[in-house]
Amino acid sequence: MEKIVSLCRRRGFVFPSSEIYGGLGSTYDYGHYGVLLKNNLKARWFEAMILERDDIVALDSAVILHPRVWEASGHVEGFTDPLVDCRTCKLRFRADKLEDSQCGRKPSKHPGEFKECDLTEPRQFNLMFETTVGPVQEAGSKAYLRPETAQGIFINFKNVLQLARRRPPFGIAQIGKSFRNEITPGNFLFRVREFEQMEMEFFVPPADSERWYRYWIDERLAWYLRYGLRRGRLRVREHGPEERSHYSQGTSDIEYLYPIGWSELEGVANRGDFDLTRHTEFSTTKLEYVGPDGERYVPHVIEPAVSLERIIVAMLVDGYDEEVVGERERTVLRFHPQVAPVTAAILPLIAKDEGMVSKARSLYEELRKRHSVEYDDNGAIGRRYRRQDEIGTPWAFTIDEQTLADDTVTVRDRDSLAQERLPIAGVRGWLDDALERDWHPPKGD
Ligand code: GAP
Numbered sequence: 001m002e003k004i005v006s007l008c009r010r011r012g013f014v015f016p017s018s019e020i021y022g023g024l025g026s027t028y029d030y031g032h033y034g035v036l037l038k039n040n041l042k043a044r045w046f047e048a049m050i051l052e053r054d055d056i057v058a059l060d061s062a063v064i065l066h067p068r069v070w071e072a073s074g075h076v077e078g079f080t081d082p083l084v085d086c087r088t089c090k091l092r093f094r095a096d097k098l099e100d101s102q103c104g105r106k107p108s109k110h111p112g113e114f115k116e117c118d119l120t121e122p123r124q125f126n127l128m129f130e131t132t133v134g135p136v137q138e139a140g141s142k143a144y145l146r147p148e149t150a151q152g153i154f155i156n157f158k159n160v161l162q163l164a165r166r167r168p169p170f171g172i173a174q175i176g177k178s179f180r181n182e183i184t185p186g187n188f189l190f191r192v193r194e195f196e197q198m199e200m201e202f203f204v205p206p207a208d209s210e211r212w213y214r215y216w217i218d219e220r221l222a223w224y225l226r227y228g229l230r231r232g233r234l235r236v237r238e239h240g241p242e243e244r245s246h247y248s249q250g251t252s253d254i255e256y257l258y259p260i261g262w263s264e265l266e267g268v269a270n271r272g273d274f275d276l277t278r279h280t281e282f283s284t285t286k287l288e289y290v291g292p293d294g295e296r297y298v299p300h301v302i303e304p305a306v307s308l309e310r311i312i313v314a315m316l317v318d319g320y321d322e323e324v325v326g327e328r329e330r331t332v333l334r335f336h337p338q339v340a341p342v343t344a345a346i347l348p349l350i351a352k353d354e355g356m357v358s359k360a361r362s363l364y365e366e367l368r369k370r371h372s373v374e375y376d377d378n379g380a381i382g383r384r385y386r387r388q389d390e391i392g393t394p395w396a397f398t399i400d401e402q403t404l405a406d407d408t409v410t411v412r413d414r415d416s417l418a419q420e421r422l423p424i425a426g427v428r429g430w431l432d433d434a435l436e437r438d439w440h441p442p443k444g445d
Contacts, residue, residue, distance in 0.1 A: 001259040004316045005188050007331065011391050013037065013341075014189065014312075026185035027350050031386040033391050036341035036372055038308055039198070039316075042175055044338060045198050049173045056171035056200060058163045061152025063177060064143050066131065072282035072382060073151050073275065074246055075128060075144075082122040082325050083183055086111055094183050096123035101184065127180045129193075145179035150303060152176075154275040155199045168289055168299045169212060171202035178307075187260050189309035196308040203289070203299035206273070209249070212271040212302045217252050220266055220304045224254065228336035229318050231445040233257040234265075247274035249300075256314040265314055266306035273298040315339060319392060321443065325417065328382075333392030336439050342393040343371045344431060347384050351377035359424065360399040363409070366428060371435075389414055393441050395434065397427060415442040 001102040008014040012031030012243040018024045030038060050056050070076050082095035089104025092112045106114040129145040144153065153172045160172050164184040185191045204212045211444045217236055224234055250270040255262045276298050290296045319334040337343065344367065348360035357377065374393070376384050381398065388396055398410040408421045411430070422430055 001188060001317075004313075004320055007320070007333075007390065008034070008188075008316070012202065013391075026182070027194060028189060028192065033341040034312075037312065037315075037335075037339065040339050040341065040372075041311055042196075042198070044227060045175070045223075047171075047199075048219075048226075049171075049200055055166075055169060055200070056173050057160060059153055059156055059160065059164070059172050059174045060176065061149070061174060062129065063146050063179075065146060065152060065155065066140055067143050068282055069151050069155060069174060069279075070128065070144050070147075072278040073154075074278070075147060075151075076126070078246055079128060079147060080124040080126050081183055083125040084111070084122050085120045087118040087120065088102055088116050092121075092183055093414060097184065118384045125181075125183060127182065129181050130177045143352060143433075147180050148178050148305070149174050149176045149197045149199045150201060150305065151275070153199070154279055154287070154301075155283075157279075158285060158328060161289065165242070167291065169202060169204040169208065171200050173198075173200035187258070187313075189313050190258065190260070191261070192309055197305060198308065199303060199305040201271075201275075202302040204302060206297060206300045209272070209300035213250055213252075213268065214300050216304050217254070217268045220268060220306075221254055224265070224314075225257075227315075227339055228334075228439055228441055229256065229314060230441050230443075233314075235262065237262075245269070247271045256310075256317075258317060259314060265310050266304060268302070268304045271301040272302055273300055275301060310412055318441070330386050331391050332389040332414060333402045334442060335392035335394070336436055337394040338439075340392045340394055341372065342391060343395070343435065344373045344387070345375060345384070345388045345393050345396040346375050347381065347396055347398045349375050349381055357400045359403055359407075361398065363399070363424060367431065368430075371431060385412065395431070399424075 010170060011033060012032050013034040013098050014028050017027040019028045050058055081246040084093050084095045086104060091104040093101045098111050101111050103109040103111050103117060104113045105116050111117055112119050128147050130391055131143050133143045135142050136424045153174060160166060175196065175198045177194060179194050182191055182193055202212060202216065221234065221236060225231060233256055237253045237255050243345055244251050248269045249272040252268050253264040254266040256265040280287045285313045288296055288298045315335060321332045321334055323330060346360050348356040350356055364373060367373045385396060394414045396412045403409055403424065407424045409424050409427060410419050412419045
């Protein structure tokens with residue numbers, strides 16, 4: 001994890017936020033390559049969830065919702081973690097995760113195990129960030145930053161049903177920021193206070209909920225394999241009844257083998273009719289499906305929910321590799337080509353050669369209309385390749401002396417390091433085809 005954090009910082013993927021003010025614990029800013037990576041992951045999720053299907057529509061709901069939403073959802077009352085303070089070291093811990101925490105005075109021990117530890121009794125701490133709507137703090141002005149995007153979907157169920165003319169089974173998907181005042185954030189982006197969720201609520205006839213629940217576990221697992229996570233580092237773990245959230249009739253975590261051990265990447269939950277029933281009760285607006293022949297029911301909901309942050313950590317861990325090539329070490333991020341921040345680099349071999357520069361620039365300008373490509377003429381060619389390896393660029397096109405003679409370029413493959421020559425006029429088509437090819441992790445599953 002340390003190597004990944006340092007690579008992310010060095011290459012400007014992700015770095016600690018508010019650094020010039022000393023930082024703000026566990027908040028991060030995304031630099032250029034981080035933004036490109038996030039955009040690609042969102043696009044791949046959006047394609048799989050919406051563009052490649054007929055039964056799911058998109059939504060972008062507000063971050064600040066009516067405060068009654070969070071009463072209906074159970075968050076005001078129950079979205080809490082038990083918290084203990086240590087009177088000696090003044091640190092705060094989750095009472096249910098003491099075995100994962102380190103004592104502030106003696107890090108080899110867990111809080112409460114060292115003789116100087118003096119823990120308070122656990123008290124419940126609500127994870128929602130509060131804010132005030134309007135200029136005056138008064139009764140009724142309290143609101144919350146959403147702790148999940150899901151509730152914005154439930155409260156729009158009726159709108160979508162009518163406006164998009166849907167009948168179950170159908171889904172509503174959205175991507176957006178969520179906020180949780182986590183007591184113990186950490187492990188880089190794995191647990192942060194501000195994260196970008198990708199959630200989809202799939203509304204089904206009650207009798208079909210178990211079938212759809214299994215379907216969505218399989219679909220989401222297949223998505224991770226499609227985008228190159230190794231099979232051996234993914235598993236599905238079903239929650240026992242004691243572990244499930246208040247709304248859940250069944251939950252399975254798709255877990256990834258992070259450096260901290262097997263941990264939740266994505267959750268798939270069968271939420272039953274909990275949310276629509278509660279919002280009907282609290283808002284007095286009936287949230288149900290009424291069929292053309294008069295049949296009516298409250299649909300049950302299957303929900304796959306994940307954050308970009310957890311996917312990014314999994315992709316970085318999975319793709320990170322170090323190897324020695326020709327007595328030189330290289331660090332490489334073996335991202336799936338459709339996920340990699342930069343798809344191809346365009347490199348004139350000699351930066352001062354006008355002929356090479358002009359051909360390289362015109363190839364770059366052609367490719368950038370459709371792809372994320374980078375032009376780089378800075379430094380020795382070997383160093384330029386290594387820079388691209390480090391950010392996970394799958395292909396590099398090099399323009400050299402031979403290009404001036406016969407209009408061909410070299411394409412270098414990040415994973416195999418194989419090089420072949422192509423006519424410059426065919427590069428665009430070659431890249432389109434290469435992006436469509438199946439890609440498997442080169443180091444096996
Ligand atoms: N709507 C259901 C829901 O929000 P959750 O298990 O609390 O369920 C869903 O969160 C997903 O959001 C998790 O599987 C994880 O991918 C991500 N997530 C939750 N808390 C997070 C945090 N503090 N930092 C990063 N990702 C988080």
